Amino acid sequence: MYRRREEYSDVVVPYQGEGSTIKPQELAGMSGNEAVAYATKQAKVDVVAAYPITPQTIMVERFSEYVANGEVDAEFVCVESEHSAMSACVGASLAGARVATSTASQGLALMHEVLYLASGLRCPIVMMVANRALSPPINIHGDHSDMMGSRDSGWIQIYVENPQEAYDWTLMAFKIAEDLEVQLPVTVNLDGFTVSHAMEDLNVLSDDQVSDFLPPRKPVYKVEPEKPLTVGAMAMPDYYYEVKRQQEEAMRNAPRVLRKVTREYESTSHRKYGAVETFQMDDAETAILCLGSTAGTVRSVVRQLREDGRRVGVIKPWLYRPFPSEEIGSLLGDLRVLAVLDRAISFGAVFSPVCSDVASTLQDLEKRPKIFNVVCGLGGRDISPKDVRLIFEEADQIARTGIVRDRLKFVGVRE
Amino acid sequence: MKLAWREAPVAGLILEPGSTVEYKTGDWRVGKKPVIDQKKCIKCLICWIVCPDVAIIRTEKGVSEDYYHCKGCAICAEECPVDAITMVSE
Numbered sequence: 488m489y490r491r492r493e494e495y496s497d498v499v500v501p502y503q504g505e506g507s508t509i510k511p512q513e514l515a516g517m518s519g520n521e522a523v524a525y526a527t528k529q530a531k532v533d534v535v536a537a538y539p540i541t542p543q544t545i546m547v548e549r550f551s552e553y554v555a556n557g558e559v560d561a562e563f564v565c566v567e568s569e570h571s572a573m574s575a576c577v578g579a580s581l582a583g584a585r586v587a588t589s590t591a592s593q594g595l596a597l598m599h600e601v602l603y604l605a606s607g608l609r610c611p612i613v614m615m616v617a618n619r620a621l622s623p624p625i626n627i628h629g630d631h632s633d634m635m636g637s638r639d640s641g642w643i644q645i646y647v648e649n650p651q652e653a654y655d656w657t658l659m660a661f662k663i664a665e666d667l668e669v670q671l672p673v674t675v676n677l678d679g680f681t682v683s684h685a686m687e688d689l690n691v692l693s694d695d696q697v698s699d700f701l702p703p704r705k706p707v708y709k710v711e712p713e714k715p716l717t718v719g720a721m722a723m724p725d726y727y728y729e730v731k732r733q734q735e736e737a738m739r740n741a742p743r744v745l746r747k748v749t750r751e752y753e754s755t756s757h758r759k760y761g762a763v764e765t766f767q768m769d770d771a772e773t774a775i776l777c778l779g780s781t782a783g784t785v786r787s788v789v790r791q792l793r794e795d796g797r798r799v800g801v802i803k804p805w806l807y808r809p810f811p812s813e814e815i816g817s818l819l820g821d822l823r824v825l826a827v828l829d830r831a832i833s834f835g836a837v838f839s840p841v842c843s844d845v846a847s848t849l850q851d852l853e854k855r856p857k858i859f860n861v862v863c864g865l866g867g868r869d870i871s872p873k874d875v876r877l878i879f880e881e882a883d884q885i886a887r888t889g890i891v892r893d894r895l896k897f898v899g900v901r902e
Numbered sequence: 903m904k905l906a907w908r909e910a911p912v913a914g915l916i917l918e919p920g921s922t923v924e925y926k927t928g929d930w931r932v933g934k935k936p937v938i939d940q941k942k943c944i945k946c947l948i949c950w951i952v953c954p955d956v957a958i959i960r961t962e963k964g965v966s967e968d969y970y971h972c973k974g975c976a977i978c979a980e981e982c983p984v985d986a987i988t989m990v991s992e
Contacts, residue, residue, distance in 0.1 A: 609913040670912070708915055717916035729907035730914040736907075 512690040512756075519682040522650040522689060523589065523615045523675065524549035526657035528559045529697040530613075533584035536564035536575035540594040541627045542679040543617040547589060569594035573601035573612075580610035581718055583709035585661065588612065591679060592619035595633045599640065605672045606641030607734060608718060611664030611704070612672040613657065614642075617683035618779070618830075620866040628867020629679030631778065635831040635840045641734055643673040643741050644808040646778040651689035653677050655758055656805070658692075658701060662748045665704050668740040676807075678780040678830075680867065692756060700755050738809045745806060762811035764803045767793060768818055771800030773882040776815070776845060777828035778804060781863075781870050785828075788875040799879055810844045812851075819849065822856035824882040830864040838895065857885050863898045874898050923971075927955065931974035934989035936967055942986035949978035949987060 517525060524546045527535065535554075539547045554563040562579075566572045569590050580586045590598060595616055605612050616634050620626040634644060645660060647653045653675060660673040677683045692700070710716060722730055742762055749760040766786050768774060775785045782803040792799045802818055802825075804811055819825060829839030838846055842860035849855045861878055864870045878898060885891055911917055938949075945964040957972035958965050979987040 607913060707912070708917070715919040717919070718913075720914060720916050722914050725904055726910065726914065729905065729910045732907040733910065733912060 512692060514688055515691050516686055516688050517650050517654075518545060518684050518686045519647070519650045519653040519677040520545035520615075520617065520684065521549050521686075522654035522691075523657050523677070524553065525691065526654045526697075527587045527613075528553045528561075529692070529694055530585065530587070530658060530661050530701055531559065531698070531703070532561050532587045534562045534564065534576070534579035534586045535588060536566050536572045536579065536586075537588045537590070538566050538569050538572045538594060540569070540591050542619055542629070542683045543589045543591040543594070543615065545684070546615055546617070550587075569597040570601060573598040573605060576612050576614075577601060577604050577608060577610050580605070580612050581608060581710045583704065583706045583711075585665070585704045586610070586612045587614065587661075589615035589617065591617040592621055592627075592633045595637060596621060599637055602637055602640040602642060602672075604719070607730070609670040609734070609737070610672055611661070611670055613660045613664055614672065614674045615653075615657065616674050616676045617679045618676050619679040624866075626866040627679070629681050629683075629780075629830070630865045630867065631676070631830040631840075632832070632865075634674065634676050635829075635833070638808060638840060641671065641738070642808065643669070643671055643738070643806075644676060645673065645805055646676045646807055647682060647805070648780050648782050648803065649682060649689075650685075650687045651758075652760075652805075653682060654689055654691060655752065655756060655760065658697060659745075659748050659752050659760065661704075662701055662751075663741065663744055666740075666744045666748070667707060669737050669744050670707075671734075671737050671741065676779065681780040690756075690758075696755055700752065741809050742806070742811060760805060761814075762804065762806040763814045763818070764805060765818060766801040766803075768800040768802065770798055771822060772798040773824045773826075773879060773886055774800040774802055774818075774822055775826045775828060775875065775878060775882075776802040776804070776841070778807060778830070778841060781828055781830070784870055784872060785875050788872045788879070791872075792876075792879060797879070797883075804841075807841070807844075810848070812844070812848045815845065816848045816852055819852060819856050820854045823886045825856045825858045826861055826878045826882050827858060828861045828863055828870075828878075830862075832862055832865070857889070857891050859885065859891050859893065860895045861898050862895065865900075868899050870899065926970045928957075928968075928970040928972055931969075931972060931992075934974055934976070934991055935969060935972060936974070936976065936978050936987045937990045938965060938967060939986045939988070940964065942984050944984055944986070946983060948981050948983065952977050952981050 621632045664673045827842035950958045957968040
């Protein structure tokens with residue numbers, strides 16, 4: 488029942504040896520969507536308001552089944568659009584409820600306006616985003632254009648690699664979001680289809696373990712008839728800035744709270760998380776930094792290259808907002824070349840989103856690696872081991888010559 | 903006294919109801935303020951009714967101006983049937 492999942496992740500599922508004190512964990516087979524729905528049920532949410540959209544639909548279907556079957560005491564609100572979904576979530580959250588939702592692509596784009604209300608009104612909503620390309624051309628497959636388009640909306644953003652991480656981070660997301668030092672909404676991002684639909688085995692906690700880890704939400708203020716309160720009032724130039732400064736402070740508190748929550752989760756689940764996951768970075772000369780499921784492919788290539796004696800590594804930020812600049816900066820000092828992979832284009836920008844943040848991180852470093860940005864995997868285009876080898880070859884070339892030929896490379900596109 | 907960001911209520915919430923009066927919108931007024939000529943005033947209360955900012959106050963004698971909340975829109979001066987209200991430069 489227990490084994491190490493080293494083949495594709497450094498997250499260790501505990502091995503239950505002779506006389507182990509580790510409680511047995513149920514082994515389940517779930518897609519990313521189902522894992523999030525299951526975690527949402529175990530989190531005992533009060534309200535889910537969601538509108539189905541590929542590739543997020545299964546999460547909504549499973550959760551509404553849980554409600555219909557009486558497996559969870561929650562209100563499932565069928566709404567007519569994602570704009571309404573997020574609006575209903577904001578209202579429920581302000582009333583003190585634990586709230587979750589999910590969306591993707593155009594749905595997230597339609598929510599965009601209300602995303603700022605959720606973060607600005609400090610609603611600790613947890614939202615799964617099954618990342619999907621934006622139209623046109625219409626495309627239902629995975630890339631990060633949707634979330635990157637809303638990256639400044641004030642939501643904490645987590646990117647996961649597989650259903651196990653999707654399950655674990657969903658549970659942790661509630662605890663981070665609801666911490667009184669944070670009180671911000673969190674998105675848990677799953678690569679469309681690659682994570683949202685691919686079924687994998689994962690270990691799940693018992694309902695009791697989840698209840699111990701995640702007690703009911705305790706809001707400081709809530710909208711209630713007995714104690715009137717004005718929410719969303721106008722703030723003129725004399726107060727708006729103060730409110731936004733508070734919001735930024737909450738973001739700055741998030742990494743500290745995340746460390747606390749991941750430690751606490753580790754003591755229950757025996758799975759270790761943090762802001763950033765690394766693989767073979769101790770003596771790496773060249774490395775790839777990427778989000779989400781791509782890290783699995785890169786890790787597998789790194790293993791092969793290591794067998795040939797190449798000093799290569801992987802950096803996978805779980806946390807994208809707030810950007811874990813310190814952690815990532817501390818990994819870059821001894822690197823010679825870093826390739827940063829983006830599954831989105833920031834049209835006309837110097838770098839695409841993730842690489843922009845990495846480039847900003849380099850600003851403070853005395854010893855800096857050469858970096859280059861790779862745009863890949865748009866609209867579900869496969870990022871193959873061959874592509875990853877090509878990227879490492881480019882990195883080697885830069886390490887040898889010291890010259891970055893293309894600051895922004897497009898890998899996987901037909902030339 | 904405006905609060906610093908650490909002291910201001912979270913998310914711009916207003917915790918006490920009925921607090922709008924504490925927000926002195928009079929400093930939005932630019933240019934001219936209404937001045938009531940009490941000798942001309944016939945106490946018809948039309949200005950009191952039409953003022954959109956509740957900045958005409960009823961007094962024992964009749965009406966007076968609330969410059970802490972008057973935004974200077976001049977509706978009172980326009981509507982006064984006896985021209986008792988004139989807009990005067992600040």
